[in-house]
Amino acid sequence: MSFEVCKLGSALGAEIKGLDLCQKLDANTIAALHTAWSEHLVLLFRDQPLTPEQQIGFSRYFGELDDHAAIPKFRHANHPEILLVNNREAATNKRLSVGRQWHSDLSTTLRPAKGSLLHAVQLPSVGGDTLFCNMYRAWEGLSPLLQQWLGDRSAVHDMTIARETRLQRTPAELQEIALRNPPVLQPICRAHDTTGRKALYVSEMTTSHIDGLTKEESQPLLEYLYKRSTLHENVYRHVWRRGDSILWDNRCVMHIALADYDASENRSMHRTTLMGNPSGRLASIA
Ligand code: SIN
Numbered sequence: 001m002s003f004e005v006c007k008l009g010s011a012l013g014a015e016i017k018g019l020d021l022c023q024k025l026d027a028n029t030i031a032a033l034h035t036a037w038s039e040h041l042v043l044l045f046r047d048q049p050l051t052p053e054q055q056i057g058f059s060r061y062f063g064e065l066d067d068h069a070a071i072p073k074f075r076h077a078n079h080p081e082i083l084l085v086n087n088r089e090a091a092t093n094k095r096l097s098v099g100r101q102w103h104s105d106l107s108t109t110l111r112p113a114k115g116s117l118l119h120a121v122q123l124p125s126v127g128g129d130t131l132f133c134n135m136y137r138a139w140e141g142l143s144p145l146l147q148q149w150l151g152d153r154s155a156v157h158d159m160t161i162a163r164e165t166r167l168q169r170t171p172a173e174l175q176e177i178a179l180r181n182p183p184v185l186q187p188i189c190r191a192h193d194t195t196g197r198k199a200l201y202v203s204e205m206t207t208s209h210i211d212g213l214t215k216e217e218s219q220p221l222l223e224y225l226y227k228r229s230t231l232h233e234n235v236y237r238h239v240w241r242r243g244d245s246i247l248w249d250n251r252c253v254m255h256i257a258l259a260d261y262d263a264s265e266n267r268s269m270h271r272t273t274l275m276g277n278p279s280g281r282l283a284s285i286a
Pocket residue numbers: 085098099105116118129130255256257258269271
């Protein structure tokens with residue numbers, strides 16, 4: 001099956017045209033998709049009204065799927081491979097805001113996500129956009145001396161420091177999250193396991209500090225790294241249409257969901273998460 005690859009942004013992103021994701025794909029097509037993914041980091045597939053089964057089936061072409069055991073509250077009732085990224089809690093209809101700081105999925109675990117595929121089920125009338133930034137370029141833009149200093153250091157990633165988590169969870173819930181997800185140390189620079197290219201790996205949502213520095217010492221440097229990573233020229237902004245699916249590479253991309261829409265409207269997305277290679281170690285036994 002052949003398809004067209006059309007660039008969406010100068011730093012990252014491409015649309016794949018001419019594929020029906022519900023059909024079984026042959027080995028050559030899958031290999032060509034992997035190549036396009038390595039080159040463009042974020043792939044968009046338009047007009048694909050996927051059922052959960054079809055999304056799971058397509059996602060499996062790219063690797064093993066997470067069952068979202070770390071966030072059981074937001075799993076699809078019949079398909080644990082689907083994470084419900086909704087702005088309302090199903091049981092209570094309470095408003096939720098999710099993913100509102102730059103991050104890379106599951107960086108707070110010892111098996112950070114390789115990739116994620118987000119499928120738009122329901123969208124607000126305007127807005128609800130997602131931004132993606134290229135973390136290869138973020139690393140490559142640093143001076144050799146700073147690269148050298150950061151290159152063999154680690155940073156602590158902690159799920160409980162995420163702004164939305166702190167705002168929306170009770171102290172008891174935060175304690176439970178902390179017990180279930182103790183902070184981990186991740187390398188600040190990681191070589192991509194397919195391309196070998198180095199990427200910066202810190203994020204405002206989860207990185208609490210650089211190992212060996214105090215939080216106060218770390219913060220200005222981390223802020224500088226976040227600012228460099230998310231410069232306009234390093235970002236692709238996606239304006240969603242219903243039926244869009246986007247596959248991104250968490251090893252070299254960060255993303256953020258914008259609050260640029262009327263919160264009384266519904267936004268509902270289905271995410272599958274591809275398991276990555278083991279990375280990092282528990283901060284408590286470092
Ligand atoms: C996510 O953070 O995984 C979801 C991003 C979005 O809802 O746009």
